[in-house]
Amino acid sequence: MAKAKEFENILNECLDRLIKGETIESCLKLYPQYAAELEPLLTTALEAKQATLVKPRPEFRQRAANEFQAAIRNLPVKKAASGFRWQVRWVAPVAVIVALLAGGGGTVAAATNALPDSPLYGVKLTTESVQMVLTFSDQAKTELYARFVDYRVEEIVKMAEAGNYEQVEQATERMNVQLLAMAATESNLVGHGEKAAFGLMMQDESATGPSLSAHRATTPSTTPAPATSNMPFVVSSAPPTTENWSVKTTETTETSNTELSEIEQLRLLLTSKYEQNLKILQDQLEKAPEALKPALQKAIEVLEQGYLQAIANLG
Amino acid sequence: VQEEQSLIRRAQHGDQVALTQLYETHFDRIYRYIAIRIGDRTEAEDMTQQVFLHALKSLSSYKEKGMHFSSWLYRIAHNQVVDYFRKKSKHATVPLDESLPIPALDGDPKYLVEKKIAIEEVVIATKKLTAAQQEVISLRFASELSITEVAGVMRKSEGAIKALQHSAIAALRRALATE
Numbered sequence: 001m002a003k004a005k006e007f008e009n010i011l012n013e014c015l016d017r018l019i020k021g022e023t024i025e026s027c028l029k030l031y032p033q034y035a036a037e038l039e040p041l042l043t044t045a046l047e048a049k050q051a052t053l054v055k056p057r058p059e060f061r062q063r064a065a066n067e068f069q070a071a072i073r074n075l076p077v078k079k080a081a082s083g084f085r086w087q088v089r090w091v092a093p094v095a096v097i098v099a100l101l102a103g104g105g106g107t108v109a110a111a112t113n114a115l116p117d118s119p120l121y122g123v124k125l126t127t128e129s130v131q132m133v134l135t136f137s138d139q140a141k142t143e144l145y146a147r148f149v150d151y152r153v154e155e156i157v158k159m160a161e162a163g164n165y166e167q168v169e170q171a172t173e174r175m176n177v178q179l180l181a182m183a184a185t186e187s188n189l190v191g192h193g194e195k196a197a198f199g200l201m202m203q204d205e206s207a208t209g210p211s212l213s214a215h216r217a218t219t220p221s222t223t224p225a226p227a228t229s230n231m232p233f234v235v236s237s238a239p240p241t242t243e244n245w246s247v248k249t250t251e252t253t254e255t256s257n258t259e260l261s262e263i264e265q266l267r268l269l270l271t272s273k274y275e276q277n278l279k280i281l282q283d284q285l286e287k288a289p290e291a292l293k294p295a296l297q298k299a300i301e302v303l304e305q306g307y308l309q310a311i312a313n314l315g
Numbered sequence: 316v317q318e319e320q321s322l323i324r325r326a327q328h329g330d331q332v333a334l335t336q337l338y339e340t341h342f343d344r345i346y347r348y349i350a351i352r353i354g355d356r357t358e359a360e361d362m363t364q365q366v367f368l369h370a371l372k373s374l375s376s377y378k379e380k381g382m383h384f385s386s387w388l389y390r391i392a393h394n395q396v397v398d399y400f401r402k403k404s405k406h407a408t409v410p411l412d413e414s415l416p417i418p419a420l421d422g423d424p425k426y427l428v429e430k431k432i433a434i435e436e437v438v439i440a441t442k443k444l445t446a447a448q449q450e451v452i453s454l455r456f457a458s459e460l461s462i463t464e465v466a467g468v469m470r471k472s473e474g475a476i477k478a479l480q481h482s483a484i485a486a487l488r489r490a491l492a493t494e
Contacts, residue, residue: 008477012462015480019459041481044488045456051437052457056346060360067364068338071371075329132332177336184331 010034015045062305069184115158116167124151138185139262142310145182146273149175149306153277156299157284160292168295172302179306183313267314274307323384327374338367341385345392347457352396352449354438362399366392385460386467393450393468400446440490448483455480 014027024042028035056064111123128148135141152175159167281303285296325333345366350359369391377387441449447469454465462480466473 005474005477008474008481011481011484012477015455016461019456040488041484044491045484047433047437047491048441048452048484048487049456051434051441052347052351052453054347054350054457056343056360056363057356061342064342064360064364064367065338068367068371069335071368072329072331072334075371129332173336173339176339177332180335180339181332184335 007034007037011038011041014038014042018042018046018049058305062309065180066309069180073184116155116171117159117162117164139266141185142182142266143269145178145185146270148178149182149303150273150277152178153280153299153303156296157280160284160288160296163289163292165292165295168292168299172295172299175299176302176306179302179310183306183310263314267311270307270311270314274303274311277303277307319384320379323377323379327377334371337384341388342367344458345388348389348392348453349396351438351441351453351457353399354442358399362392362395366395369395382467383464386464389454389458389460389464389468436491437487440487443490444483444486447479448486451476451479451483452487 010031014024014031017027018024024039024046027042028039031038111120111127114120114124128151132141132144135144152171155171156168156175159171278300281296281300285293285300288296322333322336326337342363346359346363349362349366350356353359353362366388370388373391377384382390441452444452450469451465454460454468455462460468462473462476465480466476469476471479
């Protein structure tokens with residue numbers, strides 16, 4: 001009985017190692033006395049692991065993300081929590097605000113350029129959260145999310161240059177979350193009718209295959225300025241080329257040509273930022289070592305999907 | 316762990332970014348768990364969406380001290396799977412849906428064909444296991460949950476899950492040998 005339990009513990013430890021990517025051989029070396037019994041079980045477990053790596057279809061992923069974001073927007077507003085919990089939850093953000101107001105925001109300022117492997121990176125993320133909390137209009141929130149995406153792209157590049165695969169993946173994950181939140185926020189700016197039309201268009205697009213790659217292939221390349229953490233919100237003077245986009249790029253020409261609507265300005269801003277960041281990541285992909293390419297390709301995919309949705313949501 | 320707890324607390328207060336982050340962290344693995352358990356892509360897609368919408372509605376009822384968040388979330392998915400089989404009443408004879416997406420594979424075409432066949436054999440063999448054995452295989456290998464988390468989902472002790480895991484792999488090996 002005790003021996004059976006001991007074996008089950010050892011088997012479990014080896015399975016944990018396999019799941020984390022270690023080899024069967026490395027585990028057998030740790031427990032040579034059980035190797036004959038372990039080896040066939042671990043081989044079967046590895047086959048099972050490989051067989052279960054199914055992936056959701058991209059069009060389903062997109063549709064599900066849209067529905068989830070819509071459900072979040074429909075959540076009832078929560079009442080404030082009790083005093084003590086409120087205090088604990090707001091200690092870090094309030095500390096950042098106090099530091100900023102007191103003019104002693106040196107740490108916060110220093111954290112602005114902190115990279116994910118820096119001790120100040122947590123301060124940077126907290127500062128971003130505070131900025132978002134203190135931003136009230138949907139348009140301003142959208143612009144802020146776009147700026148945070150610039151930061152993430154910069155971090156991806158820096159971490160790729162440092163050969164830090166894991167941090168490239170983590171920065172990509174943060175970028176994905178912020179792109180989704182951006183798309184959800186700015187969709188509040190347009191009417192429900194337009195959003196429904198967008199949903200239909202996305203389905204049509206998914207049925208005929210991804211069009212962003214076609215967009216990339218046919219859109220003339222631009223030579224954008226590099227995105228820096230201090231990039232100002234200036235819409236490129238050269239209008240972005242969007243005629244090949246499958247998303248709706250309607251001519252909202254009721255507005256005068258010289259006076260663009262807020263939505264149109266936002267669309268230009270996002271398009272400009274999308275093209276700049278795409279170019280930066282593609283350049284990095286070209287010069288990156290082979291080992292880092294999958295992580296950078298994933299980052300490009302996330303950037304494309306996120307911005308495509310965000311721009312399309314503007315109607 | 317602290318980071319996840321903080322994320323969950325923010326999500327419970329309706330923080331959009333925190334909710335999205337939790338969703339992104341678990342989406343693929345929840346889908347894999349359901350797809351492997353039921354073997355039907357269309358149903359798996361619908362059920363995955365339902366899991367997250369249900370979780371969103373009942374997130375305020377989640378208590379950190381009760382169980383791991385992932386166990387709580389997979390418990391919702393588990394209940395969806397149980398309901399699915401109850402409605403279908405065909406637990407032991409669910410056919411493998413050919414549309415079930417196969418993992419993305421790289422390599423030469425001959426290798427890909429061999430790999431695809433090997434994967435299909437495993438999926439078919441898995442269907443010969445008991446429901447509890449299928450459950451532990453899905454949770455451990457498709458969703459990569461720890462033994463503690465699996466124990467939380469299946470409401471058994473960690474020792475019982477380790478024994479079940481052992482018997483499931485041994486049964487899968489036998490099923491593969493008889494194919």
